[in-house]
Amino acid sequence: MPDDHVFRMMLRALSGNVPANIESFISRGLAMIQTPYLLFLGDAPDQLAAKVAQGIKDWRPENAVGQFRMAGCGADVGLADMTLEEGIAAGAKTLVIGVANRGGFISDAWKEVLVKALQMGYDIASGLHNLLRDEDALQAAARVNGQTLFDVRIPSVAYPIANGVKRTGKRCLAIGTDCSVGKMYTGLCMDAEMQKRGMKTTFRPTGQTGILITGGGVPLDAVIADFMAGAVEYLTPDNDDDHWDHIEGQGSLFHVSYSGVTMALIHGGQPDALILTHEPTRTHMRGLPDYDLPSLEALRDMALPIARVANPNCQIVGIAINSSKLDDAAAAAYIAEVEGRMGLPTTDPFRFGAGKLVDALDGL
Amino acid sequence: MPDDHVFRMMLRALSGNVPANIESFISRGLAMIQTPYLLFLGDAPDQLAAKVAQGIKDWRPENAVGQFRMAGCGADVGLADMTLEEGIAAGAKTLVIGVANRGGFISDAWKEVLVKALQMGYDIASGLHNLLRDEDALQAAARVNGQTLFDVRIPSVAYPIANGVKRTGKRCLAIGTDCSVGKMYTGLCMDAEMQKRGMKTTFRPTGQTGILITGGGVPLDAVIADFMAGAVEYLTPDNDDDHWDHIEGQGSLFHVSYSGVTMALIHGGQPDALILTHEPTRTHMRGLPDYDLPSLEALRDMALPIARVANPNCQIVGIAINSSKLDDAAAAAYIAEVEGRMGLPTTDPFRFGAGKLVDALDGL
Numbered sequence: 001m002p003d004d005h006v007f008r009m010m011l012r013a014l015s016g017n018v019p020a021n022i023e024s025f026i027s028r029g030l031a032m033i034q035t036p037y038l039l040f041l042g043d044a045p046d047q048l049a050a051k052v053a054q055g056i057k058d059w060r061p062e063n064a065v066g067q068f069r070m071a072g073c074g075a076d077v078g079l080a081d082m083t084l085e086e087g088i089a090a091g092a093k094t095l096v097i098g099v100a101n102r103g104g105f106i107s108d109a110w111k112e113v114l115v116k117a118l119q120m121g122y123d124i125a126s127g128l129h130n131l132l133r134d135e136d137a138l139q140a141a142a143r144v145n146g147q148t149l150f151d152v153r154i155p156s157v158a159y160p161i162a163n164g165v166k167r168t169g170k171r172c173l174a175i176g177t178d179c180s181v182g183k184m185y186t187g188l189c190m191d192a193e194m195q196k197r198g199m200k201t202t203f204r205p206t207g208q209t210g211i212l213i214t215g216g217g218v219p220l221d222a223v224i225a226d227f228m229a230g231a232v233e234y235l236t237p238d239n240d241d242d243h244w245d246h247i248e249g250q251g252s253l254f255h256v257s258y259s260g261v262t263m264a265l266i267h268g269g270q271p272d273a274l275i276l277t278h279e280p281t282r283t284h285m286r287g288l289p290d291y292d293l294p295s296l297e298a299l300r301d302m303a304l305p306i307a308r309v310a311n312p313n314c315q316i317v318g319i320a321i322n323s324s325k326l327d328d329a330a331a332a333a334y335i336a337e338v339e340g341r342m343g344l345p346t347t348d349p350f351r352f353g354a355g356k357l358v359d360a361l362d363g364l
Numbered sequence: 365m366p367d368d369h370v371f372r373m374m375l376r377a378l379s380g381n382v383p384a385n386i387e388s389f390i391s392r393g394l395a396m397i398q399t400p401y402l403l404f405l406g407d408a409p410d411q412l413a414a415k416v417a418q419g420i421k422d423w424r425p426e427n428a429v430g431q432f433r434m435a436g437c438g439a440d441v442g443l444a445d446m447t448l449e450e451g452i453a454a455g456a457k458t459l460v461i462g463v464a465n466r467g468g469f470i471s472d473a474w475k476e477v478l479v480k481a482l483q484m485g486y487d488i489a490s491g492l493h494n495l496l497r498d499e500d501a502l503q504a505a506a507r508v509n510g511q512t513l514f515d516v517r518i519p520s521v522a523y524p525i526a527n528g529v530k531r532t533g534k535r536c537l538a539i540g541t542d543c544s545v546g547k548m549y550t551g552l553c554m555d556a557e558m559q560k561r562g563m564k565t566t567f568r569p570t571g572q573t574g575i576l577i578t579g580g581g582v583p584l585d586a587v588i589a590d591f592m593a594g595a596v597e598y599l600t601p602d603n604d605d606d607h608w609d610h611i612e613g614q615g616s617l618f619h620v621s622y623s624g625v626t627m628a629l630i631h632g633g634q635p636d637a638l639i640l641t642h643e644p645t646r647t648h649m650r651g652l653p654d655y656d657l658p659s660l661e662a663l664r665d666m667a668l669p670i671a672r673v674a675n676p677n678c679q680i681v682g683i684a685i686n687s688s689k690l691d692d693a694a695a696a697a698y699i700a701e702v703e704g705r706m707g708l709p710t711t712d713p714f715r716f717g718a719g720k721l722v723d724a725l726d727g728l
Contacts, residue, residue: 161621162620162621163621163651163652164620164621164649164652164654164655165654166654220589221588221589221590222588222589222590223588223589224585224586224587224588224589225584225585225586225587225588225589225592225624225625225628226585226586226621226622226625228589228624229620229621229622229623229624230621253627253670253673254673256526256528256593256631256632256634256673256674257525257526257527257528257590257593257594257631258590258593259593259627259628259631259670259673260589260592260593260624260625260626260627260628260631261589261590261624262624262627263617263623263624263626263627264589264623264624267620267621267623267624268620270620285528287527288527288528290528290529290530291528291673294673298669301669302669302670305662305665305666306617306623306666309617309618309620309623309655309658310620
């Protein structure tokens with residue numbers, strides 16, 4: 001059943017103002033954000049606060065025409081500075097909030113810009129905790145102008161319950177010894193490497209940042225328990241036999257706060273290939289000071305029987321190390337040690353390229 | 365942050381109409397339904413439709429003063445028939461919908477009774493798919509009369525994210541080779557056996573039927589993904605060292621539609637003891653014709669390493685067989701075979717008593 005937001009999108013389609021991607025939107029039910037974007041950096045205090053905008057610039061530069069910065073902005077993702085008018089002239093369809101908001105609320109200074117953007121014909125997309133739709137001024141301006149507010153933290157689709165039916169095409173999923181060890185980057189790196197090689201590939205986001213980078217996906221951590229695996233099935237439909245989905249990983253089987261989300265990803269995603277990911281300097285599980293990290297061996301031994309419930313042919317094909325806290329020599333030594341110990345192709349795909357991991361998919 | 369429902373309950377407390385259990389309600393945040401109940405059987409076509417009422421009668425007979433039946437009712441759970449007035453005179457506080465509704469909607473005939481009940485001072489509790497709160501007539505009558513509508517399918521609490529901190533007291537969880545193999549009955553049987561022995565015990569419901577039977581719990585399948593494990597932590601707080609929580613199981617690690625919920629139960633529940641449950645006549649996973657059931661050995665081997673992430677001392681202590689489709693001789697033979705093969709105390713706790721399983725907790 002289409003919810004309010006989907007209904008508005010359909011209305012817009014009927015009234016002739018059809019987004020380029022409306023057909024895939026309707027057939028897949030994914031809330032596709034229209035590209036290209038103008039990236040809103042607002043008054044970001046520093047570069048770190050502009051992580052989302054940086055991700056878009058790094059991974060889908062073709063999705064952004066420029067950046068919009070307000071007085072006092074301390075971030076710069078290296079795109080052309082544009083006014084809202086210049087963004088429109090350059091073809092921008094959506095203003096994407098590429099920055100965390102100070103104090104966790106949407107300031108009056110921001111609101112003034114955002115309302116003006118809606119009046120000029122931009123949609124707005126945001127992964128902020130506080131929702132655009134909860135701001136009366138933005139709701140009103142969007143309604144009057146027929147524009148859409150995308151709060152990508154909130155599911156916009158009534159996902160089905162998973163049916164477990166085997167789908168065509170291939171799927172790869174990165175799973176981690178902990179949360180935030182580089183699963184999204186691993187998927188993005190492998191997708192980019194496959195694109196470079198002219199292979200059929202799609203990155204399938206399951207979190208806010210990934211959704212904003214590509215324009216669509218499933219905010220899995222916000223889905224109702226019974227529909228998690230179904231949402232992942234929905235995200236990664238039947239495809240060509242030689243097409244790879246790189247599904248963005250979430251949580252960890254060993255992280256007691258979020259392991260259920262990881263489980264649903266593995267069983268809904270029915271991956272053909274798993275990549276183990278690890279950050280070697282972590283001293284305990286993220287946010288859980290009493291919990292040690294598991295070894296890569298323990299992760300392998302737990303994950304493979306779980307994955308084979310949904311896909312008996314699943315293989316663990318490689319290991320991605322997040323070596324960002326090691327110098328070059330230490331990173332190379334650590335990777336060589338793991339590769340020897342585990343007998344699996346091992347690299348830091350962000351630092352040294354994902355070629356080794358893509359090679360490892362060969363023959364699956 | 366209290367939601368609408370909690371806020372109404374608090375208002376009621378402030379205005380002097382304080383339910384007996386309001387203190388535990390506020391301190392624990394659980395939406396406790398006031399007991400005793402009058403059980404609404406409505407126009408149930410047959411006994412099967414009155415499953416929830418039968419469960420209350422079987423497991424918490426002290427929670428029900430009688431049953432309310434309408435013309436054409438084909439169910440009878442063996443309690444005294446009462447009018448709404450007689451229920452009030454017998455001390456009933458809540459009218460519990462103990463029956464599935466024909467056609468999936470709340471009929472005018474039902475509504476007439478339910479509105480009258482609210483006017484007379486009953487709260488109403490329901491596990492129906494369609495919500496009481498979505499019926500304007502019921503909403504209005506509840507508001508005017510200061511009564512509460514409990515839709516137990518919907519969480520009434522903003523659950524925290526799990527913190528994984530080790531809690532005091534003991535916890536037992538039944539996990540199944542499939543969904544609907546007798547996990548709730550196993551927990552209820554063990555709880556009843558412990559009560560009989562004068563041991564400290566609480567049954568902790570995680571589904572609609574269990575919540576209505578005991579008056580409180582967490583509707584886990586309706587919780588947002590990120591908060592599942594936290595909801596289970598919340599449901600089973602610190603307790604006396606010799607107190608056992610029997611946490612109601614959900615789904616199965618081997619059921620791809622719901623395995624994430626099971627995972628969150630294991631990691632949020634941090635059980636000391638696991639009971640394996642199995643229904644021996646099942647030919648495939650429930651609702652998944654392409655999926656075979658796992659062996660009890662496969663369930664054991666997958667579950668224990670998972671459980672030991674949250675509780676390194678967790679043990680698999682016994683096996684509960686749902687033998688309802690076998691005759692006495694076949695049931696006894698099957699149970700003996702499993703017990704010999706697995707080397708674990710094995711029984712059908714509903715058919716033959718849970719003594720063996722409770723004995724198996726000794727020394728944990």
